[in-house]
Amino acid sequence: MSISYSSVTKKIWMSLMGFFLMTFLIVHLSINLLLVISPTTDLFNEASHFMGTNPFIQAFQWILFAGFIVHIIIGVVLQIENWMARPKGYRVxxxxxxxxxxxxxxHTGVIIFIFLIIHFVNFFLVAKGVIGEIPETMVDGKPMDDMGSVVIALFQLPYYMVGYLVALLILGFHLDHGFQSAFxxxxxxxxTYTPFIKGFGHFFAVIIAAAFMIIPLFIYFSK
Amino acid sequence: MDLKLKIWRQPSAHADGKFVDYQVTKISKDASFLEMLDILNEELVNKGEDPVAFDHDCREGICGMCSLFINGRPHGPDNAVTTCQLHMRKFKDGETVTIEPWRAKPFPVLKDLMVDRSAFDEIIQAGGFVSIATGGVPDANSIPIRKQNADLAMDAAACIGCGACVAACKNASAMLFVSAKVSQLALLPQGKVEAKERVQKMVAKMDELGFGNCTNTYACEAECPKEISVTNIARMNREFLVAKLS
Known part of the structure; x- marks a missing residue:
C-alpha cells in the first residue's frame, strides 16, 4: 500500500498524524493534571467517566487509533526505505x-510504542473492563469507576514510576524533533516564523514531557 | 606536512573493495586536497601501481565533479567549499585522513573513489527543464519578477549537483538537490507553467531511483558546498502538496 505513495506524501501523512497525536497528548495531559491540582481523585474520575462514556469521544477514539497506526506504519516503512538507500555505510x-x-x-518511536502497549494494558483495557477489577466510587452521588485509585496504585510501585519517567523523557526527545519537522x-x-517554530518545538517537548512526569512523582511522594 | 591516508580502493564496480593505507610526505599546506592526491598518484605511477581514481574537472568549485567523503564529511573539514577548493592547511601535520566514496544505493562505486552520479541526470531528465515555447529573448525587465524571487531562484540555481547532500544525509536522500532544481524553476514565470507536473515527476523519479526519505535532519544544508538552504525542501513539499491537491 505505502510503496505506491511518494516519499513526500508519506512525510506529509507522517506530519499530519504527528500534529494530531500532539493534540491528543495535550488533552490527555490536561486530564492527568487533574490528579495534581485537585486534592481528591473526584475530578479525575469525573473526567475519565466523561471520556469513557461520551458517544462523540467513543467514536473519536477509533480515529485516534487510526492516527497511531498510520503514524507507526508509515514511520517504519520510511525507516526501512532509508536503511535500504545506503546498503554500505561509511567507516568514519x-x-x-x-x-x-x-x-x-x-529508536525513540519504538520505545514509545512499547510504552504505549504497556500503558494500554495497564489503563485503557482496565478502564474498559477487559482486564482486572476497578473499585467503584461515588462522585456527587453518582457511582463511577475509581480510575484515580488505579493510577495511584500503579505509580506507587517504584519500578513502574521510573519506567514511566524514562518513557516520557523519550517521548520528549521524539517531540523535540517531531514538532518542527512536521512544519x-x-x-x-x-x-520570520520558522525560528520561532523551532524554538517553540523545544519548549513544547520539554513542557509536555515535564508536565507528564510531574504526575507520577507527585503521586509517589505525596500519596 | 606528512599525512597518513586511508583510502577506499575498489578495482571495479562489482569487485570487493577495501581500505588501503598510504603515506604522503612534504605536502605544502597551500596545496589543494586534489593536488595532494595528484602527488600520491604520481608516486604510485612511478612505483608501477594503479593510481587512485577520483572525479575532478574544473578545480574551481563550480563544476560539481569532485566529491570525496573526507574524515566523515563530504568535501572535507572546511565549510561551503568543494574538495578541489579544500586546502591542506585545514589538516594537522601527521593526521590520519580517511577518504571514502559517496555512499548511496543510487550512486554505485565505479572505481576507488569514483561513483556514478547519473541518477541526478535522470531526475533532471524527468522534469527539471522548461519545455513550453517562451518565444524570443524578451526585452530586459519586460517580464516583472519580484526581486526576492529572483534572488531565491539564483540561490537555488547555485547547486552544482555534486551529491554532497546525498552523501551527508543519514538516509541518502536527494531532497536538497531535487528541491533546489524544483525551486530555481518554480520561482520564475517561465518555470511556473509546468511547475505542478515537474515536481511530481522529479519526486517520483527520485523515489524510483532508491534515494532515501527526508527526516529533516538538515545535514545536507550543513555540508552543501554551495550552502543551498533547506527552505528549498519546504518549498518543494509545498509545491508537491499544492500539485496533488489542485
Whole structure:
C-alpha cells in the first residue's frame, strides 16, 4: 500500500498524524493534571467517566487509533526505505546535523510504542473492563469507576514510576524533533516564523514531557 | 606536512573493495586536497601501481565533479567549499585522513573513489527543464519578477549537483538537490507553467531511483558546498502538496 505513495506524501501523512497525536497528548495531559491540582481523585474520575462514556469521544477514539497506526506504519516503512538507500555505510560516520534527535526517531518511536502497549494494558483495557477489577466510587452521588485509585496504585510501585519517567523523557526527545519537522514536511517554512517554530518545538517537548512526569512523582511522594 | 591516508580502493564496480593505507610526505599546506592526491598518484605511477581514481574537472568549485567523503564529511573539514577548493592547511601535520566514496544505493562505486552520479541526470531528465515555447529573448525587465524571487531562484540555481547532500544525509536522500532544481524553476514565470507536473515527476523519479526519505535532519544544508538552504525542501513539499491537491 505505502510503496505506491511518494516519499513526500508519506512525510506529509507522517506530519499530519504527528500534529494530531500532539493534540491528543495535550488533552490527555490536561486530564492527568487533574490528579495534581485537585486534592481528591473526584475530578479525575469525573473526567475519565466523561471520556469513557461520551458517544462523540467513543467514536473519536477509533480515529485516534487510526492516527497511531498510520503514524507507526508509515514511520517504519520510511525507516526501512532509508536503511535500504545506503546498503554500505561509511567507516568514519558523519556527524553533521541540525536536529540531533532526528537521527533517533525510529529508536525513540519504538520505545514509545512499547510504552504505549504497556500503558494500554495497564489503563485503557482496565478502564474498559477487559482486564482486572476497578473499585467503584461515588462522585456527587453518582457511582463511577475509581480510575484515580488505579493510577495511584500503579505509580506507587517504584519500578513502574521510573519506567514511566524514562518513557516520557523519550517521548520528549521524539517531540523535540517531531514538532518542527512536521512544519517542514508540510512545506510551512518562513524566514520570520520558522525560528520561532523551532524554538517553540523545544519548549513544547520539554513542557509536555515535564508536565507528564510531574504526575507520577507527585503521586509517589505525596500519596 | 606528512599525512597518513586511508583510502577506499575498489578495482571495479562489482569487485570487493577495501581500505588501503598510504603515506604522503612534504605536502605544502597551500596545496589543494586534489593536488595532494595528484602527488600520491604520481608516486604510485612511478612505483608501477594503479593510481587512485577520483572525479575532478574544473578545480574551481563550480563544476560539481569532485566529491570525496573526507574524515566523515563530504568535501572535507572546511565549510561551503568543494574538495578541489579544500586546502591542506585545514589538516594537522601527521593526521590520519580517511577518504571514502559517496555512499548511496543510487550512486554505485565505479572505481576507488569514483561513483556514478547519473541518477541526478535522470531526475533532471524527468522534469527539471522548461519545455513550453517562451518565444524570443524578451526585452530586459519586460517580464516583472519580484526581486526576492529572483534572488531565491539564483540561490537555488547555485547547486552544482555534486551529491554532497546525498552523501551527508543519514538516509541518502536527494531532497536538497531535487528541491533546489524544483525551486530555481518554480520561482520564475517561465518555470511556473509546468511547475505542478515537474515536481511530481522529479519526486517520483527520485523515489524510483532508491534515494532515501527526508527526516529533516538538515545535514545536507550543513555540508552543501554551495550552502543551498533547506527552505528549498519546504518549498518543494509545498509545491508537491499544492500539485496533488489542485
Amino acid at each position: 560516520k558523519a556527524g553533521s546535523e541540525d536536529s540531533f534527535f532526528s537521527k533517533y526517531m525510529i 517542514q514536511s508540510l512545506g510551512l517554512n518562513h524566514p
